[in-house]
Amino acid sequence: MVRVLALVLALVAGPIVVAGPAQAAPAGLGADFEWGVATSGFQAEGPPPDSNWSRYIAAGKTHDPYGPGPDFLHRYPEDIANTAAMGVKVFRFSVEWARVQPTPGAWDESAFAYYDDVVRQIRSHGMKPMITLDHFVYPGWIADRGGWGNDETVGFWLTNAEHVIARYAGVGADWITINEPTAFALKELTFGGISPLGVPLMTDRLVRAHRGAYDLVHRLDPGARVSSNVSYIPAVESGLDATFVDRVRDKLDFIGVDYYYGVSLDNLSAANAISDAFYDITPQPDGIYHAVMHYAERYPGLPIYIVENGMPSDNGKPRADGYTRSDHLRDHVYWLTRAKADGANVIGYNYWSITDNYEWGSYRNRFGLYTVDVLTDPTLTRRPTDAVAAYRDVIAANGVPADYRPVMRQSVCSLVNPPQSCLNPPKSGAPTGSSGS
Secondary structure: OOHHHHHHHOOOOOOOOOOOOOOOOOOOOOOOOEEEEEOOHHHHOOOOOOEHHHHHHHOOOOOOOOOOOOOHHHHHHHHHHHHHHOOOOEEEEEOOHHHHOOEOOEOOHHHHHHHHHHHHHHHHOOOEEEEEEEOOOOEHHHHHOOHHHOOOHHHHHHHHHHHHHHHHOOOOOEEEEEOOHHHHHHHHHHHOOOOOOHHHHHHHHHHHHHHHHHHHHHHHOOOOOEEOEEEOOOOOHHHHHOOOHHHHHHHOOOEEEEOOOOOEOOEOHHHHHHHOOHHHOOOOOHHHHHHHHHHHHHOOOOOEEEEEEOOOEEOOEOOOOOOOHHHHHHHHHHHHHHHHHOOOOEEEEEEEOOEOOOOOOOOOEEOOOEEOOOOOOOOOOOEEOHHHHHHHHHHHHOOOOOOOOOOOOOOOOEOOOOOHHHHOOOOOOOOOOOOOO
16 A cells, blocks of 8 residues: 555665654544444455455465465454454445355355345444445456456446445445555556556546446435545655545545555655565554645545554564554544544544454564464464553543553654645644653
8 A cells, every 4th residue: 555655765765763742632532433443355254256366366476375364254253243342333344246246147145145144243233334345356257357457347346336235225334435446556556457557547447436336325325425445645645636536526425544654754664565564664643643634624524534544563573662553553543633623524443454364465464453363373363462452442532541642753744745744733732742662
């Protein structure tokens, strides 16, 4: 998700110095704020059906084989129960096109029965489903037709979308049409699904697919909210918005944002994304403030939902700087609270993810609230990280304590949304106090 930025930063990356204190948190996020978790079908379910990604793995294009996967396909009752026990109210998952339509014109009712029960269990625990229609994966028979390099894919995709939307209309879901469109096109380019010249064509087709799905949801599931989550690329997102978000602005009920990494004069570590060493990127929690304010200013009137945010660790090992998953969670919630205090209509936050999963070629980047060692633990035991208790406390308090000070100090001249993020500090007051890692 940060490769575009990393290619730029690789030329200028230098030593990382985390600096700058922050003031105490303002009031909470509001009684209606939605706390959630997220996962995706291919990454978590287990050995996948024939798809573009199962073929990339079979062709040796990834670092790790898939193996048994985290087995959400059979362990979803445990994962959903673990989620509900934290007080979470939104559970995001994807209905995998390759699983429910393994061949043209044929629907797998056993696959749908599985998703039916996922929805049932989410709702029985008092949570709302957030259903993603496309999370980077399409069936092998679509790959045989050229994938998103073929204009006919839009029609096939919308047929599947209509089938899924009609089945789950009325369950109180929010809908995400296409996960991270910019990152999707980049991954397809990286793994050979499209050519360089195919990137703008694929983006055009994703725009058409989203617009069509938005209309389908509002026809088949009146009152449901629809969006597509943006993979926020610091320093360049304003330009990238023009390729997708600006073109679907009239077909969004909220802005969905995935924020993972920042960039600033004292933090250029996102260059580590070039080698997929996401765990070596120094988190920049204050960047989520600037990402949110970017959209609050660019699309006034649209609510903002953080659809994904989380911190990768290196195979589950502690970070060398001592920064923990619970630190990362609280720090980001603090900066979301600052954004809300400064006028941004932030309505929700999903942690990525409920368990460790297959991060598009490798199990090394561990994002889970519950860690799962897929490659060496045949029991696939879910082991809670320190962030499980932290998230439970954050949700119960609807934010961080009023006297909370971020562990990671505020960056020096944030370039998350340049030049505004450097020139305009948070409006709710100049940083005071002292803390840092």
